[in-house]
Amino acid sequence: MKKRVLIITYYWPPAGGPGVQRWLKFVKYLPEFGIEPVVYIPENAHYPIIDNDLEKEIGKDVEIIRYPIKEPYKMASLFSKKSTKDISSGIIPVQKKQKLTEKALLWIRGNFFIPDARIGWVNPSVSFLEDYLKKHPVDSIITTGPPHSVHLIGLKLKKMFSINWLADFRDPWTTIGYHKELKLTDKAAQKHKELEKKVLNTADHIIVTSPTTKREFEQITKQPVSVITNGYDIERIQKQPLDKEFTIAHIGSLLSNRNPRVLWKALAELIKEEKGFKDHFRLKLIGKISEEILSVLKEFHLEAYVHNMGYLSHTDALIQQRTSQVLLLLEIDSEDTVGIIPGKLFEYMAAERPILSIGPEGADFSEIIRKTNTGVFHTYEDKEAIKQTLIHYYHQYLDQNLKIYGMGLQYYSRRKLTEKLAALLMAQ
Numbered sequence: 001m002k003k004r005v006l007i008i009t010y011y012w013p014p015a016g017g018p019g020v021q022r023w024l025k026f027v028k029y030l031p032e033f034g035i036e037p038v039v040y041i042p043e044n045a046h047y048p049i050i051d052n053d054l055e056k057e058i059g060k061d062v063e064i065i066r067y068p069i070k071e072p073y074k075m076a077s078l079f080s081k082k083s084t085k086d087i088s089s090g091i092i093p094v095q096k097k098q099k100l101t102e103k104a105l106l107w108i109r110g111n112f113f114i115p116d117a118r119i120g121w122v123n124p125s126v127s128f129l130e131d132y133l134k135k136h137p138v139d140s141i142i143t144t145g146p147p148h149s150v151h152l153i154g155l156k157l158k159k160m161f162s163i164n165w166l167a168d169f170r171d172p173w174t175t176i177g178y179h180k181e182l183k184l185t186d187k188a189a190q191k192h193k194e195l196e197k198k199v200l201n202t203a204d205h206i207i208v209t210s211p212t213t214k215r216e217f218e219q220i221t222k223q224p225v226s227v228i229t230n231g232y233d234i235e236r237i238q239k240q241p242l243d244k245e246f247t248i249a250h251i252g253s254l255l256s257n258r259n260p261r262v263l264w265k266a267l268a269e270l271i272k273e274e275k276g277f278k279d280h281f282r283l284k285l286i287g288k289i290s291e292e293i294l295s296v297l298k299e300f301h302l303e304a305y306v307h308n309m310g311y312l313s314h315t316d317a318l319i320q321q322r323t324s325q326v327l328l329l330l331e332i333d334s335e336d337t338v339g340i341i342p343g344k345l346f347e348y349m350a351a352e353r354p355i356l357s358i359g360p361e362g363a364d365f366s367e368i369i370r371k372t373n374t375g376v377f378h379t380y381e382d383k384e385a386i387k388q389t390l391i392h393y394y395h396q397y398l399d400q401n402l403k404i405y406g407m408g409l410q411y412y413s414r415r416k417l418t419e420k421l422a423a424l425l426m427a428q
Contacts, residue, residue, distance in 0.1 A: 002031075002034050002035060002036045003034060003035050003036065003139040003140070003425060003426065004036045004038060004136075004137070004138040004139055005030070005035055005036070005037055005038065005138060005139060005140045005141070005142060005425060006038045006040060006129070006133070006138045006140070006141045006142070007023060007026075007027065007037055007038065007039050007040065007142045007144070008040045008125070008129075008141065008142065008143045008144070008150055008153055008154060009023050009039065009040070009041060009143075009144045009150065010041070010042060010045065010118055010121075010145075010147050010150055011023075011047070012024070012039065012041040012064075013051070013052075013054040013055040013057070013058060014047065014050050014051060014052050014054065014055055015045070015047040015049065015050065015051070015054075016047070016049035016050055016051030016054065016311065016313075016314065017049045017051070017252075017253075018230070018252065018342075018343035018344060019146075019170060019343075020051075020054060021054070021230075021314070021343065022144070022168075022170060022230055022343070023039075023144055023168075024054060024057055024058070025057075025231070025233055025414040025418070026414075026417075026418050026421060027039060027058075027059070027062055028057060028059060028233075028414070028418075029414060029415050029418035029419075030418055030421070030422060031059075031061075032415070032418075033418065033419055033422030033423075033426075034422065034426065035422050035425055035426075036063075037062060037063075038063045038064075038065065038136075038138060039062060039063070039064045039065070040064075040065050040066070040067070040125070040129065041064065041065075041066055042066065042067065042068065042069035042118075042121060043066040043067060043068040043069065044068055044069060044071075045069055045071065046071035049288070049311060051313050051314055052313075053313040053314055053315050054314055065132065067121075067124060067125055067128045068124075069118065069120070069121040070120050070121075071117070071118075072113065072117050072120070106182055106183050109182060110182025110183050110184045110188060111182075111183070111184060111185055111188045114188055114191050114192060114195070115147070115148045115149050115152075115173070115192055115195055115196075116146065116147040116148060116149050117147070118147040118149045118150070119149045119152070121149065121153075122149055122152045122153050122156070125153045126153055126156045126157060126160075129153070129157060130157070130160060133157070133161060133163075138163070139163075139164065139425075139428070140163065140164040140165070140166060140425055140428055141154055141157055141158070141163055141164070141165045141166070142154075142165075142166045142167075142168060143165070143166075143167050143168065144168040144169075144170060145167075145168070145169060145170065145171075145173075146170065146171055146173075146176075148169075148173050148195075148196075148199075151167050151199045151203075152195070152199070154167060154199075154203065155198065155199055155202055155203075158202055158203070159202075164204050164205075164428040165202070165203045165204050165205075166203065166204065166205045166206075166207055166424065166425070167199055167200070167203035167205075167206050167207070168207040168208075169206065169207065169208050169209070169213060169217075170209055170230075171209075171340065172213050172216065172339065172340075173192065173196045174189075174192050174193055174196050175216060175336055175339075176336065176340075196220070197220055197221075200217055200220050200221040200223065201220070201221045201222075201223060203223060204223065204428065205223065205224050205225075205226065205424060205428075206221065206223055206224065206225040206226070207225075207226050207227075207228050207421075207424075208225060208226070208227055208228075209227065209228065209229050209230055209341055210227065210229070210339040210340065210341045210364045211227055211339070211364055212338050212339025212364050213227075213339040214226075214227050216339065226420075226424060228417055228420055228421055229341060229346070229368075229412065229417065230341065230343040230345075230346055230417075231346045231412040231413055231414045231416070231417045232346040232347045232349065232350035232409075232412060232413060232414065233413070233414040234413070234415075235315075235318055235350075237315070237318055237319060237322065239322075240319055240322055240323045241323065242323055242324075242325060243282070243323050243324055243325055245280055245281070245282040245325075246277070246280040246281050246282065246325050246326075246393075246394055246397045247282045247283075247284050247323075247324045247325045247326070248281070248282070248283055248284070248324070248325065248326045248327075248328050248356065249283075249284035249285075249286060249320055249321070249324035249326070249327055249328060250283075250284070250285055250286065250287070250327075250328040250329075250330065251286045251287060251317050251320060251321060251327070251344055251347075251348075252286070252287045252342070252344050253287045253288040253289075254285065254287065254288070254289045254290060254293045254330070255290055255332070256290040256292040256293070257332045257334075258293075258330050258331065258332050259290075259292060259293055259296055260330055260333075260358050260380060261296060261300075262358070262380050262381070262382070262383045262386060263328075263330075263358060263386060264296060264297060264299075264300040264302060265300060265383060266383050266386045266387045266390060267281070267283070267300070267302060267305075267390070268300040268301060268302060269387065270387060270390060270391070270394075271302075271305075274391060274394065276398075277394060278305075280394070280397070280398075281305055281394075282305055282306075282307055283297075283302065283305050283306045283307065284307045284309060284320065284324060285306060285307070285308045285309065286309045286310070286311075286312055286317055286320055287310075287311055287312075287317075288310075288311060289308060294308075318347065318351070321347060321348060321351035321353065322351045322352075322353065324353060325353065325354075325393070325397055325402055326353065326354055326355075326356055326393050326402075327348045327351065327353050327354070327355050327356070327375075328355075328356055328357075329342060329344065329345055329348060329355055329356070329357035329358070329359075329365070329375075330357070330358050330359070331357075331358070331359035331360065331363060331365070332359075332360070333359070333360050333379075333380040334360055335360065337359065337360055337363070338360050338361075338362050338363055338364065339364055340363075340364075340365075341364050341365045341368065342365065345357075345365055345368065345369075346412050348374070348375075349372055349374045349406055349409055349412065350409065352403070352404060352406065353403075353404070354374070354375050354376070354393060354402065354403070354404045355369060355374050355375025355376070355404075356375060356376060356378075356386075356389060356390070356393070357369055357375055357376065357377045357378070358377075358378050358379070358380060358382075358386070359377065359379070359380075360379065360380075361379050363377070365377075368412075371407070371408060372406050372407055372408055372409060372412075373404065373405060373406055373407050374404055374406045374409075375404065376389050
């Protein structure tokens with residue numbers, strides 16, 4: 001007999017971006033392992049990124065229940081539509097370049113909406129789901145954040161029904177990089193920590209996406225914590241020829257603080273120093289790009305080499321991954337981001353193109369790249385090493401021999417990861 005599991009998530013198609021794909025894929029494969037998923041989502045969410053292609057991946061037999069949400073970002077957009085959209089999608093301007101409107105929005109967001117702007121969905125959802133669960137019982141509840149207010153729904157339902165509850169953290173809570181940008185008062189910061197501790201100590205099982213986050217949470221709770229990373233799916237995409245140019249592609253949002261001047265400087269120097277490089281090099285940017293990134297690219301005189309393609313559907317982004325010569329993976333240079341493993345990493349690995357990654361010392365994703373032999377990792381202090389990697393890749397490109405030979409990729413397939421999740425659910 002199948003187990004029924006209620007999955008509570010804010011992000012769901014037509015939302016785009018990496019946040020939606022984790023549970024979209026779990027829901028896709030859970031029935032193969034004796035789990036019947038029921039998905040609870042907001043009826044009229046204000047998603048900053050839309051990707052209608054992802055709706056095709058929702059199984060026809062999946063039960064989806066909805067309840068309306070009142071989005072404060074809609075009201076905030078009356079004051080500044082662009083700033084509101086950027087902030088809601090995670091693009092926060094560096095502090096010294098923030099406009100007064102942006103500072104005000106961040107302060108309000110951080111101190112009036114705790115833990116986040118979707119807090120108003122919690123109580124109505126609890127009332128709705130209380131009635132639903134009385135009529136349609138389930139064996140377990142899963143909440144996934146961010147937004148971490150979703151975990152508060154699980155917290156309240158746990159107290160009502162004493163039901164098995166798994167809290168999934170796609171990103172950390174109080175240690176995530178942008179948390180410091182929210183201009184929190186001491187009282188607000190303490191409230192975040194209290195809520196985080198309450199969730200971590202009430203949920204029956206915690207799921208995280210990186211070993212660093214697991215270690216952080218184990219300092220707060222005695223409840224079991226399991227690592228289930230993001231992954232890649234088997235995509236049936238017609239084989240495409242590689243770009244003729246020496247393309248270096250970044251797929252996904254480029255936030256203001258995810259700005260590797262060391263790389264831009266290395267590329268600027270290679271354009272001057274390496275014979276033929278300027279004739280072949282192109283930088284493809286696919287996704288939402290902050291104005292600070294574009295400004296710094298201009299500062300290094302790289303704008304002529306940039307192809308800013310904007311946001312593409314997931315399918316088109318996958319095609320770009322497979323046709324680019326080199327894939328660029330960037331993470332903010334901070335101790336707070338050591339445990340962040342960008343979801344795009346796993347699709348990059350499946351694309352079978354070499355990965356040039358730059359991040360903080362000790363980044364969890366550096367070990368995955370090393371073990372799978374899918375690319376090279378550098379820190380923000382390694383300009384000369386970055387240049388040597390680029391030269392090596394460029395010469396391989398000239399010889400038409402730029403390729404990688406990945407190992408152990410099967411452990412990061414969505415089906416394999418879902419099997420791990422299903423084992424947790426069956427054990428409860």
